[in-house]
Amino acid sequence: MPMFPFEVPYDDVDKNILEHVAAICSCLESSFLSMPRGNGFIEYGTFEDAYEELKRRTKGFSELNGPNLLHAVQAKPVAFIVIRSMLGFTPPEWAYVTTVRSNTSVSQGAARGIDRKIRMNPEVQLPSNGVTSDRITAMAETAAEILTEGATETTGDEIHRLSKADTDQGLDSLKLVAELGVPYAMLLYERFLGRPFASHRDSISELVGDTLEIAIEKALTKAGITYVKTGRAQVVPGFDQAPDFIIPSVYNPKVVIEAKITEDDGTARDKVTRIQHLDRLREDGPGRPPKFEVIACIGGRGFAQRKSDMEKMIRATRGKVFTVRNLDKMVDCT
Template identity: 55%
Template sequence: MFPFKATLEEINKDPDNYVDSVFSCLESEFLVMPKGAGFVEYPAFEGGYEALKVATNGFSVLDPAVIYPVTVSEPISIIVLRTMLGFTPPEWGYVTTQKTGVKVTQGFIRSLDRKIRMAPEEELNTNGVTKDRVKAMVKAACHLLSEGAPKVNNDQLHRLNKADTKHGISSIKNLSRIGAPYAMLLYERFIGRPFAGHRDSVSDIIGDSLESAIEEVLTKAGVSFRKTKRAERIEGFDQTPDFIIPSEFNPRIVIEAKITEDDGTARDKVTRIQHLGELSLAGRSQNNPRYEVIACIGGRGFGVRREDMKKMILATRGKVFTAKTLEHLVECSALKKYRSNQ
């Protein structure tokens, strides 16, 4: 029996049974990710790699004066250079500023990175400060990749201590000519998580999938609702829920939609839902909350800690739904009072 079909008294008598029922219908989509806008297909990435390989004589000489024109005509090569470094865009900007004195702001380099990913084969526009900043970025990258990883303490690991950059140009040249050993590639993937950068870039889209499903259920039932925006401030809430029914001027139901594949993050999200439950009871009795709190969750992160799930079920008085049980969202909550489509 699902907790949203039980009374609070029934849940309190046997909370573990309801924890099991929620766990049984939790699903994880970590194996499949949306590509999202700006996803770079392999042929485009390989084109940038080959352009760099030709310009550097098989990565034998990393000359900024030779590489810069390639970054203009084949801007995807900038993404390839960043991948060789193993840096995020802001990290590359920071190192460039340090090493060249040319200020490359986070805003600039994030915007440049996205612009290239959106149109990887479109020639780079070097108007304004772009030319000087990209030249500085290339110069800093060539310097770092040529020098390789410096010695550090035994209890430290340098970011350039990778199979293709550890010994500078010779490492890059060798791997580009003979291919990387599979075991080393697997090891580096183990350290960095496969697709980590892409997964981070589409994290909002992954979360939006659950919100879109909730919105569809509410719309189909003709329920009036206010879908809030990220980081929006709503009067009466020190943390803004994802949905307010029927409106923020008369909140009677709030819905939090959360997806996580990590149990640590899940704990934080449970705490957030608990806090909404506490706010609903501020100055009220247990049987007369200001509004009903509903949790719609997904991802394997919520299926790890039983105590956290128990807290969530109690905080929402059983109103915990997953993607598999969203069909019961309206009929098994106070939302049914606001249904206008039968």
């Protein structure tokens, strides 16, 4: 049974740092094979129904124009998501090209809002008049133009965003894919370029982190400890970036907790740097005790990739690094 760095005096941690790095890494758990569905997850059946509506309205993509795309979206709002998937654009990207190509200005926030509204309520009809309707109409018309044009010629060191099996040659590519299906190798290649579930993972990134933060809240509440859970971009005196938890209050911080989950070693390094910065902030001058204690609660395989980064985090927190598997010891060992 390994001894964790928070269970022994810090002098021992300092002398046997590699053993304690291994102990923390041994209990890190990865959740990259599963993720929260969230409220905005669209089932494949719903997506396919919208695709078939779009295909029917455009007569197998042979009559792809703004009005036909708009009729499909009005009948099946998720068709809007299908069109965006065909373009291969994010909502802000679609908003930008629409603003450039049309007389209608579509902000990034507006595009995200339309996209989110559809994902949250796939069966609710979109407005048929007003500003939002005008934006959707302009986006549909712009999409029709771009999909009809297909990929344009680029220089040797560039690749066009529409150089995909279903959009490379404009309507000819779309009709071919609709009639014959996509070659499996090409489908796999495009998945490789785009990462399966990438957009969904981005949309529920906060929910992934919430699992760890909820566990921390339960541990603190069970122990009867007063705490403040800070919000995104919240301003806290004395901190250029607010920690995730402050105990007991923002006016009298005695303990700060950073909750971090990452599956990527590069992102892990950034999060370790953040914790090291908190360590520097707590110093109150030579010979004076630290202003507060720093605790790190971490998860995901990213933190286990670079042992040197884990060593830095253990030193920055004086051994106070916890994972989901030993979070029940956080209160007693800090």
